[in-house]
Amino acid sequence: MVLVGGYVTWWLHQSAGMPLVISIFGGLVTGALISWFTFEVFIRPFYKLHRFLPIVTTIALSMILDGLILLGFGSRPRSILPGSKEMMTVAGARISVEQMVMIALTILALVGFAYVLHSTALGRKIRAVVQNDHAAMSLGIPALLLHRLIFILSGVLAACGGIYMGIDTNLTPTVAFSITIKAYAAIIAGGRGNFWGAIFFAYIISLIEQLLVGVHWFGAFYVPAGFQQTVALIFIIILLIIKPAGLFAHSSRTA
Amino acid sequence: MTQFILHILAHVFIFIPVLLGYNLVFGRGKILHFGQSAITLVASYTLWVCFMQYNVPFLVSVFLAFVFVTAASLLLSWLSLRLEPDGLGVMSIALHLAVLAVILNWQSVTRGALGIPRIPRPEFMADLPTFTLVVGVVGIAWILVIWLINRSSFGRALEALAEHPWHAGALGISRGRIHSIAFVIAGIGGLVSNIFFPMYLHLLSPSDYHFPAMIFIVMVVIAGGPGRVWGVVTAAFFLIFLKEGIRFVRLPAEIIGPVQLIMFGAILFVAVWIRRKSVFPPQREV
Numbered sequence: 001m002v003l004v005g006g007y008v009t010w011w012l013h014q015s016a017g018m019p020l021v022i023s024i025f026g027g028l029v030t031g032a033l034i035s036w037f038t039f040e041v042f043i044r045p046f047y048k049l050h051r052f053l054p055i056v057t058t059i060a061l062s063m064i065l066d067g068l069i070l071l072g073f074g075s076r077p078r079s080i081l082p083g084s085k086e087m088m089t090v091a092g093a094r095i096s097v098e099q100m101v102m103i104a105l106t107i108l109a110l111v112g113f114a115y116v117l118h119s120t121a122l123g124r125k126i127r128a129v130v131q132n133d134h135a136a137m138s139l140g141i142p143a144l145l146l147h148r149l150i151f152i153l154s155g156v157l158a159a160c161g162g163i164y165m166g167i168d169t170n171l172t173p174t175v176a177f178s179i180t181i182k183a184y185a186a187i188i189a190g191g192r193g194n195f196w197g198a199i200f201f202a203y204i205i206s207l208i209e210q211l212l213v214g215v216h217w218f219g220a221f222y223v224p225a226g227f228q229q230t231v232a233l234i235f236i237i238i239l240l241i242i243k244p245a246g247l248f249a250h251s252s253r254t255a
Numbered sequence: 256m257t258q259f260i261l262h263i264l265a266h267v268f269i270f271i272p273v274l275l276g277y278n279l280v281f282g283r284g285k286i287l288h289f290g291q292s293a294i295t296l297v298a299s300y301t302l303w304v305c306f307m308q309y310n311v312p313f314l315v316s317v318f319l320a321f322v323f324v325t326a327a328s329l330l331l332s333w334l335s336l337r338l339e340p341d342g343l344g345v346m347s348i349a350l351h352l353a354v355l356a357v358i359l360n361w362q363s364v365t366r367g368a369l370g371i372p373r374i375p376r377p378e379f380m381a382d383l384p385t386f387t388l389v390v391g392v393v394g395i396a397w398i399l400v401i402w403l404i405n406r407s408s409f410g411r412a413l414e415a416l417a418e419h420p421w422h423a424g425a426l427g428i429s430r431g432r433i434h435s436i437a438f439v440i441a442g443i444g445g446l447v448s449n450i451f452f453p454m455y456l457h458l459l460s461p462s463d464y465h466f467p468a469m470i471f472i473v474m475v476v477i478a479g480g481p482g483r484v485w486g487v488v489t490a491a492f493f494l495i496f497l498k499e500g501i502r503f504v505r506l507p508a509e510i511i512g513p514v515q516l517i518m519f520g521a522i523l524f525v526a527v528w529i530r531r532k533s534v535f536p537p538q539r540e541v
Binding site: 049071074 | 334337338341342344348349350352357359467470477512513514515517520521524532
């Protein structure tokens, strides 16, 4: 969905010549539609048989989508906003206007999600379905509808990530795979179902990746940029060996 | 045509040890892991870096590769005991990415993306028919070994753990021991395949070990029927014929890669659909 959102936005803006806002909207809507299709075809028929089957079917889907994107857009890097960005200095750090807007929008989205999840009836229903969908259904909560809604929302957020990436740097068909793995690693390390744990570890993984390169370690050596991802992933693997359920795991309720 | 048939046969027999090794863990043991390519990478790079870059004698290189592959297999086995199944699935992919990144970036030792060229074949199997015969004998021997393992008390213990870990434990089956042995057998399968694969190509290239290569292994196991020895062998023949045959379709080079991705993604999906009740079967009621 990261690639779908990013590439559709790129195509609408750069090839079809549409304004950026409409292109972003197009990318998000396409992300939502493809997520819905994915849920109905690749998730729902398999999830009820075994909860691990969708892992394999979605890997199959990602191969198909990767192939289609390679055929449609080629393997060249694509940038939604090519050219140099306008830089600003904030507290000694150089940051582009686009990056500041993206950070602000992400914080807004997080606050919105936190409010919906923790302070509304819909959020309580979602959390009930996550904890025990059968018990939730017996209380009249439409679990299937909420599963579908959560999945489509996650697709929209993933598309949003692709759009950010396409605006900030560029998109290539191979970039999404490692992002998916790192995202899943952050979710597991943060403790499944723990919204804040996943955000914390997403930040930690990025921080390790960025801190690692460019620092003259012990005044003796630099870590080559190619090892960025390896060190972050090995850190998560070691953490999970020590805390298999994740750092902020809480035991789920059983009916 | 004869050359093409020999090429397909050589490919199938080269890949049978790694496929049947993975089938033991994923198919028979129902352990959701995608780290077989990571183990295979450790095996092939230890062997060929020692032999080609540091002139270590071949048999010593094979022994060192065996030691490293056993260590990597035991690490994955340990992870399988510690993590939730989906966590193991994802972290085994992470391990694969990490190993691949090290190989691509540790250029002074591995030569990075260039790989290790001019890997020799022993003189007695320098020509394709003899090479195919040798890998055929090794492949058939490996099929028999796995077939016997599946029918041994170890195979039954692995199956029992896949069906009911708690009940199997109550019968005295040690999950740690059985998983460790299964992962080490799969690792040795990877090593055996990678003694011959770089020899066949005269090249050890990291591009042959990217994630689509892992998905190909998963696809063959699911299409052949998880846990079934002859099913996986048959699926290997069919899918390797398809994979190699597509190279002869008159398509531009830049289209063949994406078409392969789409084709194998679709085959994997159809295979899971057909085998949806046997990939991860529901627990039997006791």
